[in-house]
Amino acid sequence: MNLKLSYAGKTDIGLVRTGNEDSFKIDIDRNLFLVCDGMGGHQAGEVASNDACETITYCFSELVSEINENKILKLEKDIPPAADLLVKSIRLANRSIYLRSRSNAALTGMGTTIVCAVFEDDFIHVAHVGDSRAYVMTDNALTRLTTDHSWVSEMQAAGQMSEQKASELVAKNVITRALGVNEKTEIDIRSCRVEVGKTYIFCSDGLCGFADDDEILLAAMQAKGDLDDIAKNLVQLANNHGGQDNVTIVVIRVDEVGERSAREPMDVITIPKETDEALMEENKIVDAMIDLKNKSREEITSEVQIKSKSSNLPLIIIFIAFVIVAAAIIYLNSGID
Numbered sequence: 001m002n003l004k005l006s007y008a009g010k011t012d013i014g015l016v017r018t019g020n021e022d023s024f025k026i027d028i029d030r031n032l033f034l035v036c037d038g039m040g041g042h043q044a045g046e047v048a049s050n051d052a053c054e055t056i057t058y059c060f061s062e063l064v065s066e067i068n069e070n071k072i073l074k075l076e077k078d079i080p081p082a083a084d085l086l087v088k089s090i091r092l093a094n095r096s097i098y099l100r101s102r103s104n105a106a107l108t109g110m111g112t113t114i115v116c117a118v119f120e121d122d123f124i125h126v127a128h129v130g131d132s133r134a135y136v137m138t139d140n141a142l143t144r145l146t147t148d149h150s151w152v153s154e155m156q157a158a159g160q161m162s163e164q165k166a167s168e169l170v171a172k173n174v175i176t177r178a179l180g181v182n183e184k185t186e187i188d189i190r191s192c193r194v195e196v197g198k199t200y201i202f203c204s205d206g207l208c209g210f211a212d213d214d215e216i217l218l219a220a221m222q223a224k225g226d227l228d229d230i231a232k233n234l235v236q237l238a239n240n241h242g243g244q245d246n247v248t249i250v251v252i253r254v255d256e257v258g259e260r261s262a263r264e265p266m267d268v269i270t271i272p273k274e275t276d277e278a279l280m281e282e283n284k285i286v287d288a289m290i291d292l293k294n295k296s297r298e299e300i301t302s303e304v305q306i307k308s309k310s311s312n313l314p315l316i317i318i319f320i321a322f323v324i325v326a327a328a329i330i331y332l333n334s335g336i337d
Contacts, residue, residue, distance in 0.1 A: 003119055003194075004256035005031065008227035008249075012235045014206060015243025021045030022204050022248040023112075025053035030060045031119035035248050037132050037204035039178065040110030044101075048112040048180050051100065052093040056116065058289065059089035067092075072281040076272055080191055080263065082120035086127050087187050087271050090114065090179070094129075095282045096289070097180025111178040115146060115202050117252075121261045124200065127189040129177045133208045135201040135216070136192070142217040145190065145200075147268070149177035173209055184273035191266035199253045201230070206247030207238045227251045 007028065013020045021038035023046070036052045038045030059067060067073060067088050068081075075084055093114070101107045113130025126134045131148040147153060151174040155161040177185055201220065208216070219237045223229035231249040238247040274282070 002256065002258050003031065003121070003254075005119065006227055006253045006255055007033070008231045008251045010228075010231035010235055011248040012206075012239070012243075012246065014246050015239055017244075017246055019043060019046060020246045021049055022206070022246040023049035023053045024202075024248050024250050025057050026250065027057050027060065032057065032060050032116070033118075033200075033202060033250050033252060034114065034116040035132050035202040035204055035250050036112045036114045036179075037130065037206070037246070037248070038110065038112040040101075040107065042106065044107045044110035045112065047100070047107055048097050048110040051097050052090075052112050052114055052179055055093040055096045055286075055289070056086075056089040059092060060085065060118075063285070066285070070281065072278055073274075077269060079189065079266065079269070080120060080123065080125060082118045083125035083127070083189055083191055083266075086116065086118050086125055087189055090116070090127060090129065090187050091185075091274055091278075092282055092285060092289075094179040094185050095183075095279070096286045098183055099283070099286060101180055109181075111181040113149075113175065113178055113204070117200065117202070119194065121263070122194055122257050122259070123191050123261070123263065123265075124194050125189060125191045127187055129179055129185055129187055130175050131173065131205045131209070133203055133205075135203075135213075137199040137201060137217065137220055138195075138197070140217075140221070142201075142213055142220070144213070145192065146188065148175075148205075149188075150175045173205060183279065186273055187271045188268055189266075189271060190268040191263075193260075193265050194254045194257055196254055196257055199227075199230075199251060201234070202250040202252075203234065204246065204248045206245035207234055207249065209245065210241035211237050225253075227253060 007026055009024050009026055011022050011024055023036045025034040034053050034056060036049035038049030040048060073088055101110045113132040115128040115132040115134050117124050117126045126145050128146045131150045134145040136143050136145055219233040220230045223233050230251045234249045235247055
């Protein structure tokens with residue numbers, strides 16, 4: 001029996017914002033799930049979050065061998081293969097957004113949070129940067145799988161702020177890590193064994209920044225196992241709290257799982273920033289991806305132009321035939337005269 005997953009995803013602009021800077025991506029062929037919450041204003045946040053989703057998905061679909069075989073990109077920590085690829089892909093997304101923001105003044109300062117996962121055998125590998133969250137729901141319980149990379153969260157971890165005080169702060173959404181803001185970033189990742197019936201919920205802080213975990217659990221449970229309804233309920237919950245931010249939800253349920261592997265779960269570890277040598281190698285890969293995207297756009301433009309010319313061909317033929325017929329009629333009439 002192989003791994004089988006059910007899933008749903010939904011994003012919503014909310015009730016206040018004029019644009020949606022969140023993005024999500026589901027690549028079920030590779031059991032890859034991503035939620036990103038962009039920042040930067042003037043649609044730059046949307047560019048950053050979309051860039052992260054597209055870059056990571058591309059790495060999993062087209063660059064697996066190249067990334068895995070590149071010794072310069074080797075991580076400082078030994079982690080499962082799919083988790084290893086996920087971390088390296090996030091690093092490349094960080095690099096792509098960072099370089100892009102510095103090549104276009106309109107995109108300066110853009111960045112994005114990310115929470116993502118890839119399923120491998122009977123494990124889920126969850127990685128995140130920023131304050132977008134991952135939860136696992138079992139029976140009547142909701143458990144966080146991630147810890148926010150935010151000023152408030154760090155103050156709480158240090159015992160310098162209560163949860164009540166944190167909930168009252170106006171600036172509670174100040175984050176301490178994001179993709180694209182700096183040349184390098186630390187990435188948190190963990191591996192958990194999956195079981196049939198477990199449901200994973202990924203969300204941007206448009207939900208968890210306004211609703212508490214008990215409210216999220218209640219709204220999810222009211223859907224009675226329907227994943228689309230879980231996503232809808234959680235979006236509605238965010239909007240019930242004022243809809244002050246964009247909100248994105250991805251829900252995954254484990255329906256079937258293969259044989260139990262010998263691998264052990266991995267608690268949260270922080271992958272340190274890459275070396276300067278790895279950074280230069282990432283630049284080469286990102287540049288190659290950009291060149292490929294530009295080439296693809298040129299090919300699409302050329303194809304559209306060819307199709308446009310082809311679509312005009314029947315009209316040209318009809319026009320020529322009309323001219324010939326008209327000329328023939330004029331000639332015959334002149335002969336009769």
